[in-house]
Amino acid sequence: MFKRNLKSLTALMLIVLMIVSMVTGCSQQSATTQKTEQQSSEKLYNAGTYTGEGKGNNGTIKVEVTFTDAAIESIKVIEHSETAGLSDPAIERIPTKIVEGQTLKVDAVTGATNSSKGIIEAVTSCVQQAGGDVESLKSAESQAIKEEAKSIEKEADLLIVGAGGAGLTAANAAMENGVENVILIEKLASFAGASSIAGGLAGGGSKLQKSFGLTDDSPEKIFMDIMKGGEYANDPRLTWLWANEMGPTLDWLIEDMGVVIENQFSNFPEHSVQRSYYVTGKSIKMLEVLAEKFEAAGGTLMMETEAKSLIMDGDAVVGAVAVDGEGNTVNIKAEKTILATGGFGNNPDMLSEALDGVLFYGASSSTGDGINMAKDAGAELKFMDYVKMYPQGIEVEPGKGRVATVHSMQTTQNTGAIYVNKEGKRVVDENLDFVSIKNATKKQTDKIIYLVMDQKAWDKWSVLANGDENSSAAGKFTFEEQEKWFNTPDGTPIFRRGNNIEEVAKSAGIEGVALKETIDNWNKMVAAGEDSEFGREELFTLDTNGTYYIVEQKLRFATTLGGLSINENFEVLNANNEAISGLYAAGENVGGIHGYESMPTCMLSWAVTSGKLAGESVAAALNK
Structure with a gap:
């Protein structure tokens, strides 16, 4: 009897324990579910679609970002002036990485760093507008699943x-x-x-060269031009092969x-x-x-x-x-x-x-x-x-430049634009070869020269600098950038304009009185039909009755x-x-x-x- 009651009691206790366990488990599961639901329903953003802008490599990048209350739902790059082909991976991948990872802590696409940063900056602006926690997103690890490296x-x-x-x-x-x-x-x-x-x-x-009627070129001429350009230090075996x-x-x-x-x-x-x-x-x-x-x-x-x-x-x-x-x-x-x-x-x-x-x-x-x-x-x-050092670089950000060579060359060949130094003096025949202009630049204070232009010269330079669909990003300066730089009194690049040459010169860091004398002397030589200073053959008056334009130029290099x-x-x-x-x-x-030295257009030809x-x-x- 006692044994039977003990068995019954034991069984009853087991049943009670099972019930308690089930209740506890259900309670824990319920608590977990409630916590998850609370997290997923937490309001992180003000739902809606916002637009933001960031600075890319070639200009402004504009994005459109859609948010739900709890997530970044989609990102579209709706406007940009980045270089096609070079920026495509960044435009395709950065928005995807941000959405999939729900984070602003994403790596830039190699080779499109500035485009990547511009997109992230634009999305950051949208997050701020939507009331999101930018700092939290900048440090948040990606939620995307990453496979183990092999x-x-x-x-x-x-x-x-x-x-x-x-x-x-x-x-x-x-x-x-x-x-x-x-x-x-x-x-x-x-x-x-x-x-x-x-x-x-x-x-x-x-x-192709012959199709333009140029039939007088030869390996011997090519060889001698390259050797002369390299100051005869070139490897002659490889140069002859290349020629x-x-x-x-x-x-x-x-x-x-x-x-x-x-x-x-x-x-x-x-x-x-x-x-x-x-x-x-x-x-x-x-x-x-x-x-x-x-x-x-x-x-x-x-x-x-x-x-x-x-x-x-x-x-x-x-x-x-x-x-x-x-x-x-x-x-x-x-x-x-x-x-x-x-x-x-x-x-x-x-x-x-x-x-x-x-x-x-x-x-x-x-x-x-x-x-x-x-x-x-x-x-x-x-x-x-x-390195292959060139003149005519424009410092668009500290230590980094773009190329103003063709724009400047065609401008000086067809107008009265001149190069001066900080002391306001002319420094070179503006239409000599790159090496001569480079060497002249090297001799100047801070290794800087300035292109001084009248309205006719500026109009030509500006259009050439803005470029077209065939223009390299390295040599492109949009009309919008040009105008912005004229209205930026500090920092780089130095773009200055005005009707009083002494005041314009001073704002550019040039000795104004000396520059006025240089321009007057240049116009006298043009009238006389001879550049007695440097022997420039293309002589055009520099107009002193309109607006003056000054653009600073430094030495630059891209290739070693x-x-x-x-x-x-x-x-x-x-x-x-x-x-x-x-x-x-x-x-x-x-x-x-x-x-x-490397001659113009020879680096890619050698490649x-x-x-x-x-x-x-x-x-x-x-x-x-």
Whole structure:
């Protein structure tokens, strides 16, 4: 009896415990559910659609952001003046990252940093308008699910590092000559390297040149022009090779690759024969066409994949280790590797102190990656203290510039515009070659000169600076920017105007009385028909009865002239002048080809010519 009652009591207690457990569990679940519902229903924003603006690379970026009470629902970029192709990844990805992650703590797209920042700034404005917590969103970790990084193994006959003018031509030339398995990697999300912002390319000896009736060019003339431009410090073997292949490469780009090149520049004094052209749709269009051609032929293009080091087998290079956009390590084994990573202008640690105060206007990706990797593999470097320095840079932000060369050149050739220094004195024949104007600028106080213009000259300069659809972003100054700078009394750039030359000069930091005397003397020489100071042949009066305009100009550089030592087969050489097995180079990361100076339109010409020849050289080696 007692045992039966004990069993009954035990069973009853178990039932009670089960009921309590169920009630407690339900209570906890209910509490959790209530907490989740409370979080999801918490009002974080004032629901609605807002517009905001941010500063991009080329101007204002305008976005439209829609909020619910609890989330950023959608983001649209509705207006911008960013460079097509270069900014596309940022415009596509940054809004998506913000919405998916519900955070403003997102990384800029490599190669489109300013565009990325402009979009984030515009969205931030919308968050403020919607009553959101900006600081919280700036520190919030992304809610998007991220996969764990992994190691990826790949193999290729040829690996090319860098998808600019040199890398893309090398890739296409190699495949055209029988190399089947080619992998081309690019650290940026778009074709935003130095080639994309190049103004044009030289094509002496091409069919295009002859179509303009220019039949008197020759490899000998091209060779001597380049050697003279480089102060005869150029590598003569490579220069002669380039002089002979410059024209055929331009023809190949047009006929085989489908690149549209049909317009010619005004002649540059450095070229004894007109041989400079620009790509229809700008240089980035050429890169896009070459990339499409490469992939259509079966090549593998990997964007946002940055090479970190070369893979060595003894003294031979057998590929590279890279990291892709998802953080995965990519080990690429290859029989041959071509480095086409560009220069090092945006790497202060590799630059000479002599460049202090000189504006950088080149590609942000120019950080010397290929040069440093090859150096670790034993490569010999040369001309590392030299860059292609130009005059006529305009400082749009501290230390950074844009190009005013063609605008200024065409203005001085056709009007009475003159160059003066801070002391108000003329400094040079305004229509001499770039090197002469650069050297004159170097001699002036603070290495600064000023372009002084009347209304006629300004009207010409302003329109040229505003540009058109073919204008490079590096040389474009919109009408809106020009007007804004005239109304900005402090900081850079210095744009000044007014009817009293002494007052305008003073506001620009120029000695006013001296400048007035200089202008008066210039007009007297024009009336006399002779520039007795500098021998300028194009003589036009500078009008003293209207508005004066002054624009400050500084020295600038975008490209570097130093880099790897190579032979005629584009093989990278070591300190003993011996080829490093498996390693080739093309483009700006080759040193010595330009000597101490690079002539206008020659950097891009060398990139595509050397790329094509390097691709052909590798193909010949692999097909033996």
